[in-house]
Amino acid sequence: MSVRIPVARPEMGEPEWQAIREVVESGWVTQGPRVEAFEKAMAEYCGAEHGVAVSSCTTALHLALVVAGVGPGDEVVVPSMSFIATANAVAHTGATPVFAEVEPDTFNLDLADVERRITERTRAVLLVHQLGLPADIDGTHRLAERHGLAVVEDAACAVGSSYAGGRIGSHSELVCFSFHPRKLLTTGDGGMVLTSSAEHAERLRRLRQHGMSVNDRVRSSSTSVIRESYLEVAWNYRLTDLQAAMGIEQLKRLPAMLERRAALAARYDAALADHPLIDTPPVPEGVTWNVQTYTARLRGADAAARDAVMQHMLDAGIATRAGVMTAHREPAYADRGCSLPVSERASDGSLVLPLFPAMTDDQVDECARALVEAVAATGLG
Ligand SMILES: Cc1ncc(COP(=O)(O)O)c(C=O)c1O
Missing domain, CATH: 3.90.1150.10 (Aspartate Aminotransferase, domain 1)
Incomplete structure (x- = not known):
C-alpha cells in the first residue's frame, strides 16, 4: 500500500511564494536586506541579542565551535544519540567528538556521564535539545563552569521550545538552529547561530563569508570606494535572501x-x-x-x-x-x-x-x- 500518512509535511504556501517573488524582483538575492531582517526577527523571537544566518545547522555548529575556541587537539563532549551532524561539526574543526550517554527517558545528555568523560583536552560541551525537547541547560552551565568549558547548544530541532521561562536561544552564548524541512521552520535548507556576544556575531559574519572584512550591505550603501581584505581563512556558509524571505514568513506561522x-x-x-x-x-x-x-x-x-x-x-x-x-x-x-x-x-x-x-x-x-x-x-x- 502506498503511504497515506507521511511522517512530516512542512507548512508553506502563498505567503512564502510572494516573499520569494519580491526578492527575485528586487534583484538582491544573497547577503541582502532579507537576511538581515530574518536574523533580527529570529533573535527577537528567541530572546537573543544577535542572529547570524548560515547555510545549515551543521555549518552553524561548525562556526559556533570555531568562535568558542575549539580546534585541532581539543575534545568536545557530544551525545552519540543525535543526528550525525552533531559529531561531524566537531570533527570539522579538527577536534575530536567524545560520545556521552543520554538519559533513557528524555534522550538528552546524561550530565553525570558527560562529567566522567571530561579530560584535560576537553574544550566544550555540545548540548543537543533532542527532538526539540529542552535539555538541562542550567546543569550544563554549572558543569561547564566547574571545568572551564564552553557550552554550544545544538537547537537544530528546538525553535519555539522554552526552558525556565525563556525561549531556546536566550540561555547560552552560542545556540544553533536548523531550517531543514523536517524542522518547524524551513527555508529549504538553512541555519542560524544566535549569540549574546557582539564580538562573536561579528566574527561569525566574517567566517560565513570567506573571512571578508566588509559586508555587502555596507559596501553597496557606501558613497566612497571600499576595498575589502580577507582577515582569516574561512568558508562560504551563506544563506540567500530567497531563503531568508521564506524564513520570515515561516516565523509568522x-x-x-x-x-x-x-x-x-x-x-x-x-x-x-x-x-x-x-x-x-x-x-x-x-x-x-x-x-x-x-x-x-x-x-x-x-x-x-x-x-x-x-x-x-x-x-x-x-x-x-x-x-x-x-x-x-x-x-x-x-x-x-x-x-x-x-x-x-x-x-x-x-x-x-x-x-x-x-x-x-x-x-x-x-x-x-x-x-x-x-x-x-x-x-x-
Ligand atoms: C540535533 C541535530 N543537529 C544538527 C542537525 C543538522 O541540521 P542541518 O540539516 O540543518 O545541517 C540536525 C538535523 O536533523 C539535528 O537533528
Whole structure:
C-alpha cells in the first residue's frame, strides 16, 4: 500500500511564494536586506541579542565551535544519540567528538556521564535539545563552569521550545538552529547561530563569508570606494535572501504551528496512555516542548522488533521512522570501539510517529491504533 500518512509535511504556501517573488524582483538575492531582517526577527523571537544566518545547522555548529575556541587537539563532549551532524561539526574543526550517554527517558545528555568523560583536552560541551525537547541547560552551565568549558547548544530541532521561562536561544552564548524541512521552520535548507556576544556575531559574519572584512550591505550603501581584505581563512556558509524571505514568513506561522503540534501530541499521549509496552515522550517540569518529532518507545524492543512494527504500520499506509541514530555505531565513527548501552537501547527501541500541523485528529487516532495493532501483531504484546 502506498503511504497515506507521511511522517512530516512542512507548512508553506502563498505567503512564502510572494516573499520569494519580491526578492527575485528586487534583484538582491544573497547577503541582502532579507537576511538581515530574518536574523533580527529570529533573535527577537528567541530572546537573543544577535542572529547570524548560515547555510545549515551543521555549518552553524561548525562556526559556533570555531568562535568558542575549539580546534585541532581539543575534545568536545557530544551525545552519540543525535543526528550525525552533531559529531561531524566537531570533527570539522579538527577536534575530536567524545560520545556521552543520554538519559533513557528524555534522550538528552546524561550530565553525570558527560562529567566522567571530561579530560584535560576537553574544550566544550555540545548540548543537543533532542527532538526539540529542552535539555538541562542550567546543569550544563554549572558543569561547564566547574571545568572551564564552553557550552554550544545544538537547537537544530528546538525553535519555539522554552526552558525556565525563556525561549531556546536566550540561555547560552552560542545556540544553533536548523531550517531543514523536517524542522518547524524551513527555508529549504538553512541555519542560524544566535549569540549574546557582539564580538562573536561579528566574527561569525566574517567566517560565513570567506573571512571578508566588509559586508555587502555596507559596501553597496557606501558613497566612497571600499576595498575589502580577507582577515582569516574561512568558508562560504551563506544563506540567500530567497531563503531568508521564506524564513520570515515561516516565523509568522510559528505560534499556530506550536499550538497545533501540542494538541496533536496530547491526543497521541491520551490514545497511548497506560499501554503496557508503549511509553510516550516525557516532558520535564519547567520546559515547554515544540513537539518537533513525536517518538513512541517500545519497552524491551530491539531494532529488529521495532523495524517489524514500522513495517506493519507501513503496510497500513502509515510512514514512520526509526528513532534517533547513534553516531558511534556508524562506520564514520565505529573505529573507536565505543559502547553506549543506554543510547543504543533508546535508539533501537523507539520510532517516530507522523505529526505535522495539517494532520487531522482522526489521522492521529488512526496512527495510534495502528501502532497498538502492530505491537500486538509482531509479538511484542
Ligand atoms: C540535533 C541535530 N543537529 C544538527 C542537525 C543538522 O541540521 P542541518 O540539516 O540543518 O545541517 C540536525 C538535523 O536533523 C539535528 O537533528
